Amino acid sequence: MLKTSVAIDSKLPWVGTTIFTVMSKLAADCGAINLSQGFPDFQADPALFEATLRAMRQGRNQYPPMAGMPELRTAIADKVEALYGARYDAEQEITVTAGATQAIFTAIAAFVRGGDEVIVFEPVYDSYVPAIETVGGTAVYAQLKFPAYKPDWNQVRSLVTPRTRMIIINSPHNPTGSVLDAGDLAALADLTRDTDILLLSDEVYEHIVFDGVRHISLASHPELAARSLVVSSFGKTYHITGWKIGYVIGAAELMSEFRKVHQFNVFTVNTPCQLGIADYMRLPSRHLGLAAFYQQKRDYFREQLKGSRFELLPCCGTYFQLARYAGISELPDLEFARWMTREAGVAVIPVSVFHHDGCDDRVVRFCFAKQETTLAAAGERLRRI
Incomplete structure (x- = not known):
């Protein structure tokens, strides 16, 4: 292995390999059922692949515009208006990104400066704080x-202090499955x-809400929308997490600053996949049916854990179940998560990793975005513990 002679002053000395990578590797090494990392083990609709292949065969394989293909940005604008009653300008207020993580990092890099504070809610998804600290900001934990x-x-x-530059919210929330309601948005x-506080709203599970609960986007609240960048993910919506395509919407003045960074850290996202998604x-119905699709999986998985010694917590959204x-x-x-993987044959995520201080309520996270055969096999093992 090559050793460097260069002295390194790490910007993120406390960051190692993510728990998702660690647990997925352990699952593979042990032959365990992987309910840790949040990706489906089933295919997306072949119609999406066919639409993308058509674009490739039509020669649509060169650089798209920096902000994304107009067809996709228009489709996003139409969807957001239909769901949330807010019309975003496809030319100036919507940008297609290389997944939601890139959108979140770019938004933080565009607006957070050294000495600024960003309020996050923990358990906090693992990409937020490293992004804040990379650009010299400080995470403040609610x-x-x-x-x-x-x-x-x-x-x-x-x-909130005079240094508070941004608040990041995540609803439906990973890892807990909680969902913000109208009262929460009024309080926010x-x-x-x-104030001049910006809001960054991670809404990648916007279509995965259960039991008649309605996702309330910050885009639907005019006062909040005016100070917000709202992020979503086609990977979560269409079961294509490996495509790494998402988007961000926001007021033109905010989007102008976002794009100044976006054009240099990604520039743009692959053309045929954008066109395939736009066509799809x-x-x-392909996104409106997602709640019922995943509620069936949630209910099936919860049924599998009946008779086990796990205590299931409420799950109002996402495709994660805490226990x-x-x-x-x-x-x-x-x-416990390591023991579960090695001895019980089911990989999970420990929730303490979403806390900066390692707060441990003895809770683990299961991903139920799996085929019923996978969930049934996991359930059989979990009931034996």
Whole structure:
């Protein structure tokens, strides 16, 4: 192995390999059923592949515009208007990105400067804080407390200082499955009114909400929309996480600054896949049916865990199910997750990794975006623990 002689002053000395990579590798090494990393084990609709292949065969294989193909940006604008009653300008207010993670990093890089503070809610998805710290910002942690995982807006208000530049929200929330409601958005509007605080809203699971609950996008709230960049993901919506295509919407002035960074850290996203998705979006049922599709999987997985010693927590959205294991083990959750993978043959994610201080409520996260055969096999193993 080649060794460098260059002295390195790491910007992220505390960051190692992500827990998702670690647990997926351990699952592969042990032959365990992988319910850890959040990706489906089933194929997307062949019609999406056919639409993309048509674009390739038609010669649509060269650089697209920096902001994304007009066909896709128009399809996004139509979808957002139909769902949330807000019309975004496809030319100036929508940018196609190389997945949601790139959109989030780019938004942070565009607006957060050294010394700025960014409020995040923990358990916090693992890409937010490294992005904040890479550009010299400081993460400030609000708590979504076990077991309800709902924001305490009084606590959030107490964390706001003159250095607060941005608040990042995530709804439906990974890893907890909680969903913000109209009262939460009203509290957020009251909190940020008459400030220059920007909002970055990670809404990649926008179509995966259950039990009649409605996802309320920041795009649907005019006061919040005016100060927000809203991110979504085609990977989550159309079961194509490996395509790494998402988008961000926001007011033209905000999008102008976003694109200044976007054009130099990605520039653009591959043409035929954009065109394939644009064609596929012409049938709204393909995203509107996602809630029922995943609710069936959630309910099936929860049924599989009946008779086990896991305590299932509520799951209002996403394709993740949290469970307490206090009736099984007193191990810390990271050790328990490793034990589960090696000994029980099912890989999970320990929720403490989503806390900066390692807060451990003895809770693990299962991904149920799997075929029923996978979930049934996992259920059989989990009931034996």
